[in-house]
Amino acid sequence: MAAVGRVADGALSRSRWRTGLLLALPAIAIFALLFIAPLFTLVANSFRTQTGAFTLGNYERFLGDPFYRGVLWNTLKVAAMTTIGCLLIGYPFALYLRGRSPRVRNWLALLLLSPLLISMVIRAYGWLVVLGPNGPVASVLKWIGITPPQLLYNDTAVLIGMVHVMLAYMVLPLMGSLDRIDPTLVPAAKGLGAPAWTCFWRITLPLSAPGMLAGAMIVFSLTASSFVTPAILGGPKVKLMPYFVYTQATTTLDWPYAAAIGFVLVVVTTGLLLGYARLLRRGNGDVVFG
Amino acid sequence: MSTSTTEAPAGTAVRRGRLRLDGVRKSLGGKEVVSAVDLETEPGEFLTLLGPSGCGKTTTLNMVAGHLTADGGVIEVDGRDITGTPPHRRSMGMVFQSYALFPHMTIADNVAFGLRMRKVAAAERRRQVDEVIEMVGLGGMAGRHPRQLSGGQQQRAALARALVIQPDLLLLDEPFSNLDAQLRVRLREEVVALQRRIGTTTILVTHDQEEALAVSDRIAVMADGVIHQLDRPSEIYLRPGTDFVAQFIGEVNALDGTAAGPAADGYACRVAGVTVAATPVGEPPAEGADVRVYVRPEVVRVGAGGNGLTGSVRETRFLGSRIRCVVTTQAGTVTAALPFDAEVPEVGAEVTCAWRPSDASLTAR
Numbered sequence: 001m002a003a004v005g006r007v008a009d010g011a012l013s014r015s016r017w018r019t020g021l022l023l024a025l026p027a028i029a030i031f032a033l034l035f036i037a038p039l040f041t042l043v044a045n046s047f048r049t050q051t052g053a054f055t056l057g058n059y060e061r062f063l064g065d066p067f068y069r070g071v072l073w074n075t076l077k078v079a080a081m082t083t084i085g086c087l088l089i090g091y092p093f094a095l096y097l098r099g100r101s102p103r104v105r106n107w108l109a110l111l112l113l114s115p116l117l118i119s120m121v122i123r124a125y126g127w128l129v130v131l132g133p134n135g136p137v138a139s140v141l142k143w144i145g146i147t148p149p150q151l152l153y154n155d156t157a158v159l160i161g162m163v164h165v166m167l168a169y170m171v172l173p174l175m176g177s178l179d180r181i182d183p184t185l186v187p188a189a190k191g192l193g194a195p196a197w198t199c200f201w202r203i204t205l206p207l208s209a210p211g212m213l214a215g216a217m218i219v220f221s222l223t224a225s226s227f228v229t230p231a232i233l234g235g236p237k238v239k240l241m242p243y244f245v246y247t248q249a250t251t252t253l254d255w256p257y258a259a260a261i262g263f264v265l266v267v268v269t270t271g272l273l274l275g276y277a278r279l280l281r282r283g284n285g286d287v288v289f290g
Numbered sequence: 291m292s293t294s295t296t297e298a299p300a301g302t303a304v305r306r307g308r309l310r311l312d313g314v315r316k317s318l319g320g321k322e323v324v325s326a327v328d329l330e331t332e333p334g335e336f337l338t339l340l341g342p343s344g345c346g347k348t349t350t351l352n353m354v355a356g357h358l359t360a361d362g363g364v365i366e367v368d369g370r371d372i373t374g375t376p377p378h379r380r381s382m383g384m385v386f387q388s389y390a391l392f393p394h395m396t397i398a399d400n401v402a403f404g405l406r407m408r409k410v411a412a413a414e415r416r417r418q419v420d421e422v423i424e425m426v427g428l429g430g431m432a433g434r435h436p437r438q439l440s441g442g443q444q445q446r447a448a449l450a451r452a453l454v455i456q457p458d459l460l461l462l463d464e465p466f467s468n469l470d471a472q473l474r475v476r477l478r479e480e481v482v483a484l485q486r487r488i489g490t491t492t493i494l495v496t497h498d499q500e501e502a503l504a505v506s507d508r509i510a511v512m513a514d515g516v517i518h519q520l521d522r523p524s525e526i527y528l529r530p531g532t533d534f535v536a537q538f539i540g541e542v543n544a545l546d547g548t549a550a551g552p553a554a555d556g557y558a559c560r561v562a563g564v565t566v567a568a569t570p571v572g573e574p575p576a577e578g579a580d581v582r583v584y585v586r587p588e589v590v591r592v593g594a595g596g597n598g599l600t601g602s603v604r605e606t607r608f609l610g611s612r613i614r615c616v617v618t619t620q621a622g623t624v625t626a627a628l629p630f631d632a633e634v635p636e637v638g639a640e641v642t643c644a645w646r647p648s649d650a651s652l653t654a655r
Contacts, residue, residue, distance in 0.1 A: 189403065193455070198407070206394050
């Protein structure tokens with residue numbers, strides 16, 4: 001009886017597996033078609049000359065040129081600073097939201113998401129007005145008696161514009177992560193003699209690492225690959241990687257070189273994020289993905 | 291009363307931990323949750339706050355722990371006023387229903403947390419952590435993370451973490467509620483044995499009346515933010531002082547009558563034309579006053595003849611440890627829980643239901 005049962009079980013699990021695979025097939029197909037295939041095309045393109053022959057020249061050209069290396073460095077710097085900026089503003093905000101009523105939370109979350117409801121171009125031009133030489137920021141500074149510094153067309157302008165958009169991507173995973181922390185942990189730590197700051201440092205912060213990690217990954221990769229905001233607020237002086245992908249593809253029509261620049265960005269960003277994840281994981285046992 | 295001082299771990303000061311609450315009040319969200327609670331424990335006592343959810347027992351415990359600040363009244367430990375002291379400057383070992391172990395730390399680090407906060411040197415810390423982990427029966431588990439432990443083991447770890455700081459008071463907030471029935475009973479027996487051994491004054495919050503009766507030196511039955519009755523488990527059970535206490539704990543026969551005056555043993559009253567006796571809780575009622583008599587099924591003796599309520603047996607039911615016998619009397623239905631080996635009357639037989647006056651309580655209605 002038992003043996004029969006086992007055979008039936010085996011057959012059942014096999015047929016179940018097949019059913020599962022069939023059910024997942026559309027998703028796998030879409031994933032392959034929309035994500036894996038383009039990436040392969042991109043990589044393949046980046047190893048070709050304009051005429052289609054195999055070459056390493058595109059990468060030699062990029063990595064051998066101090067100008068392009070500088071662009072890469074600056075792109076990563078802006079992305080890193082945006083990530084840090086979002087973390088510094090977003091963490092206290094998420095912490096504040098944690099203790100609020102659902103009503104307050106919903107309204108504040110809507111406020112947080114509001115920049116995403118406006119077109120990127122309009123939002124960037126808005127900052128152009130705000131930060132411009134006759135804008136409100138400059139006027140206030142002048143009124144106080146300070147000569148306003150150059151606010152536009154530099155890294156700072158890009159940073160401000162990017163943090164504004166990206167904040168939601170940092171706060172939402174952070175909120176999720178903070179919500180998952182058992183609310184009795186901090187009282188437990190307090191009862192054991194930990195003052196508020198120690199509770200935060202040793203309990204809340206390490207346990208919210210998964211949210212920080214997720215938020216930082218999203219913000220960093222979206223910023224490193226963003227085009228519109230840096231293009232408008234950075235002006236002619238600040239040129240980031242996506243800008244060169246764009247010009248190579250549309251102006252110079254050098255698609256293989258554009259592909260190479262794009263792929264360098266993908267590889268470097270992925271590498272940095274993996275290193276960052278590993279660093280966080282080591283710092284907190286294996287709880288980060290738990 | 292636990293006054294045992296044997297086998298106390300080195301450095302444990304027994305005979306301290308006298309908690310006093312005086313008129314403690316707390317409102318949450320505009321509603322008064324705790325109204326004027328007075329309470330005083332003996333050092334080393336195991337006291338339980340028992341009541342249904344929303345009765346204010348957990349709020350009271352949180353005020354003792356310092357997680358909530360009392361709106362009024364005074365909280366004292368060993369004569370020190372701690373009403374306004376923040377939780378991290380009190381010395382309370384608290385165990386939560388959710389265990390509240392720090393998931394990113396090993397059991398050893400969890401237990402060591404309080405000692406670290408007290409700046410205990412590493413070697414001494416390790417010694418104490420090992421000792422207390424051994425004491426709660428988690429030897430060999432020190433290096434594991436909380437999620438690698440079963441519910442019962444996690445609760446032991448939480449207990450170790452609370453005890454290692456040698457707290458003034460041990461506060462247990464529904465600590466057994468998340469465990470299955472068998473484990474719950476076993477763990478609570480262990481906790482009681484441990485508490486007797488180390489002599490730390492313990493406040494347990496629970497809604498489980500059986501648990502309260504089993505572990506407590508005294509029970510404070512709470513409802514609607516006030517303590518209805520504070521007494522030894524046997525008193526609470528046999529002589530409930532209010533309708534709430536009588537109904538909340540176990541089954542009860544409530545008989546309405548009028549006070550007739552003091553009797554030889556207890557206090558007499560007339561119930562449906564029959565004179566019965568019980569023990570008044572608090573001030574004896576005035577003669578002629580409306581009173582209610584509470585009689586637990588276990589103390590009702592069913593027999594032929596004698597003084598007491600008479601009636602016919604409606605049904606008898608074998609329940610394993612007890613035999614349930616329902617009698618329709620002139621004062622209404624009386625339920626008796628007869629011992630296993632009792633002579634069980636036939637259904638329809640005329641019987642008398644009687645009890646010792648000291649086993650029943652009498653309160654004003």
